[in-house]
Amino acid sequence: MARSQPPQQPPPVQKLRLQHVKRGTARFASHRDFGRALERALRRAGVPMAYSSGFSPHPRISYAGAAPTGTSSEAEYVELGLSERCDPQKVCDALNRALPAGFDIVKIVEADGRRLPELLQASWWTIELPGVDQQIFVQLADSLRNADRIDVSRMTKKGERRFDVRPGLVKVWTSQSGLELIIRHSEPLVRPDDVVAALRLLAPQLLSEIDAPRATRRAQGPLIGDRVSDPLEQGGPRPAPGARTA
Known part of the structure; x- marks a missing residue:
């Protein structure tokens, strides 16, 4: 006997986009770890989530541009589909009370017509x-x-992959703590550890004293010239302040 199809779930009545950070020991959490923590927080906070259709409905949560495990970030983005309209600030406050330390929500806005993944074109990394x-930073x-x-x-799931990181580097400058980079989200995606590997190839004598490097994403969003703008800015992105090049 054919298995009957479950009833179709109604579409979300509201979509919220949130920006969260990944600080302190939370940088060692994987993308899946955060996903589980967020779903628990949504249940504890009583956020009325919309669900997908099918035999295994799941809450409508869309992730985009997650930072690699082991890196800190000030600009991670998630989109939520809700079954009821909610005040974004009240959702923000409720989630911050329910989320583990290091995963603070810093901003929530109602989604506009732009697709979130298409807005995340580049990242600013320290x-x-x-x-x-x-x-030596200048060199x-x-x-x-x-x-x-x-x-x-x-190394990938399919084995070793070799690629050129140079096309992904939009802008490079220095700060007191190290290097600042604007990295375009291209294919393959250039990660901070790829840049460190490139530096070891280009200047091995300069990095002989290097300890464990630490990467932090400062911003993520539309690429305007050589700057990363805010993807949650209503009415279109505006350039974010950038540092002076070295």
């Missing part, structure tokens, strides 16, 4: 280099800017 003298930034091609290897 790569801290403990043990490296500040005077490292120059080595990245002046290289025509930088091939690095990364």
Whole structure:
């Protein structure tokens, strides 16, 4: 006997987009870890979630541009589909009371007609280099800017993959703690550890004293020139303030 199809769930009546951070020890949490924590928080906060149709309905949560495990971030984005209209600020407050430390919600807005994944075109990353003298930062930034091609290897589920990281680097400058980079979200996606691998190839003598590098995503959103703007800005993105190049 054929299995009857379950009833179709109604579409969301409201979509909210939230920006959250990943700070402290939360940087070691994986994307799945955060997903489980968010679903628990939504239940505890009593947020009226819309659900998908099918034999295994799940809450309508869309993730985009998640930071790699082990990195901190000030700009992670999630979209929620709700079955009832809610005040975004009340949802923000309720989730912050229910989420684990390090996963604070910093902003919630009602979604407009733009697709969230299409808005996340680039990221601004800080790569801290403990043990490296500040005077060397400028040399490292120059080595990245002046290289025509930088091939690095990364292990994937399908084995080792070799690719050029240079096309993904939009802008490189220095700060007191290390290097600042605007990285375009291209295919393959260039990650902070790929940039560190490139630096080890370009300037091995300069990184002989390097300790464990630490990466933090400062912003993520539309790429306007060489700057990353706010994807939750209503009425279209505006350039975010950027630092002076080295």
